[in-house]
Amino acid sequence: MARRPGTRTPAWRRPLVAGAASSVLLLAGAGLGAAGALQASEGGYFSTSPHRFATPAAALKSDEIDVGTDSAHAADPNPDIGEAARVRIVVRASDPSVPVFVGIGPKARVEAYLRGTAYDDFRSADLKPFRATFARVPGAARAPAPAGRPLWVATAQGTGTRTLTWDKTGGAWSVVVMRLDGRPGVDVTASIGLRFGFLVPAAAGALLTGTLLLGYVAWARRRPGDSGSDSGSGSGDVRGRTVSAGSAAPIRSTALKASPRA
Secondary structure, X not given: OOOOOOOOOOHHHHHHHHHHHHHHHHHHHHHXXXXXXXXXXXXXXXXXXXXXXXXXXXXXXXXXXXXXXXXXXXXXXXXXXHHHOEEEEEEEEOOOOOOEEEEEEEHHHHHHHHOOEOEEEEEEEEEOOEEEEEEEEOOEOOOOOOOOOOOOOEEEEEOOEEEEEEEOOOOOEEEEEEEOOOOOOEEEEEEEEEEOOOXXXXXXXXXXXXXXXXXXXXXXXXXXXXXOOOOOOOOOOHHHOOOOHHHHHHHHHHHHHHOOOO
16 A cells, blocks of 8 residues: 555654665765865866877867767767866977967857858867767967957966866867967877865765764664554553553442442
8 A cells, every 4th residue: 555645654664774874875975085185186186198189270179079989979968077177178289389279169169250260170089099089160270369359268278298277168179189379280299187076075984974874773773662652462551551441340349349438
């Protein structure tokens, strides 16, 4: 029979439910903790290896990437776990004297900025071994200088190793790597990483809650009288017994007989 709405869970079932929830939380906490430890051992980010990217055009562009086991392609992942992460892009020009620019902006606005300029657009990549495929978008050899434009939500620029960090949010985004002056010919080594800041707090919360539930289970199993409180049998305490209507009559009769006559 289905339990009616508002009916409380029987007392004997509560430790079972708490025990099951405790097991799930402890396992989840252990997994999140292991992921957090791995992230910390990798320098705080889950990062790709550095790879070289080069084009004779004015820029390299990539939209969001959906990564699989052996390949990746330009797409908006759904669900997008990256929306809970901080993004880090590290770029270094092959010629350390060449200033580079790396920027992230809304996809539509980035494409409007690059319209009329020749650039390479990321399409897909094989991961083992790594080999990226770009499609050439035709246009003018030189792009307008990218620095200082309001379309960018995060940028890094200059010579040497440049590091861009950005707390990703929902939406369609593109990343662009180019020379700071917009001239053609881009040759860089780049890597991308994600940092999930929720891993350690979530692991601690899950482990703490699971431990508290486990303590409740141990306490509930040791509570005196839980197993016999509902039966009322086998007890010598009269206060715990239910007196039936039929047993009350002899007691009253005896009391009347013992009373002196008036």
